[in-house]
Amino acid sequence: MNQPSRAQLKVKPSLTLYAFHLRHSLAEGSEQVREDAAHLWEQCIQLGKELHIDKLESLKSKIEEKAQEKQFSDKHSLVTLELLGNLQKLEFFVSPQANSPQYSAISGEIYPYRIHDTYAIDLTLRYEELVDVTQLSLLNPKGFLLSN
Numbered sequence: 001m002n003q004p005s006r007a008q009l010k011v012k013p014s015l016t017l018y019a020f021h022l023r024h025s026l027a028e029g030s031e032q033v034r035e036d037a038a039h040l041w042e043q044c045i046q047l048g049k050e051l052h053i054d055k056l057e058s059l060k061s062k063i064e065e066k067a068q069e070k071q072f073s074d075k076h077s078l079v080t081l082e083l084l085g086n087l088q089k090l091e092f093f094v095s096p097q098a099n100s101p102q103y104s105a106i107s108g109e110i111y112p113y114r115i116h117d118t119y120a121i122d123l124t125l126r127y128e129e130l131v132d133v134t135q136l137s138l139l140n141p142k143g144f145l146l147s148n
Helices: 039-051 059-070 133-139
Strands: 014-022 080-082 090-094 106-115 118-127
Touching: 014 039, 039 059, 039 106, 039 118, 059 106, 118 133
Parallel strands: none
Antiparallel strands: 014 118, 080 106, 090 106, 106 118
16 A cells, blocks of 8 residues: 655644743832843734734734733733733634745634733644645744744
């Protein structure tokens, strides 16, 4: 019985990333936000540009907008905060690129939150149809999903 070669294997993959970045030091208190606290959101902007996911590109500004509306107080510094308020998560769908037939439609969810002194994100990316296993790396352009 012949087994299919790697180039012939088709899958419908899903990739979930859980990323964390320190917002403030517990020793300094919750009012002293680290200079690089927004690094996680800035990385999301770059990944959004690479994958053409508008909601990921605009995530930082959406979080800032919700934070201004809610005006989080110190009493919230030691609980999990839904950074998007009642939205909780953003769902997205990206059509295949017209000029790149090797791409498939991508969908997923973005769930940013804060746990105590740390910003976190739960990001899920999935292809909407079966794709060749050789295309799996397209979910991670330029190695964005590697730890820094």
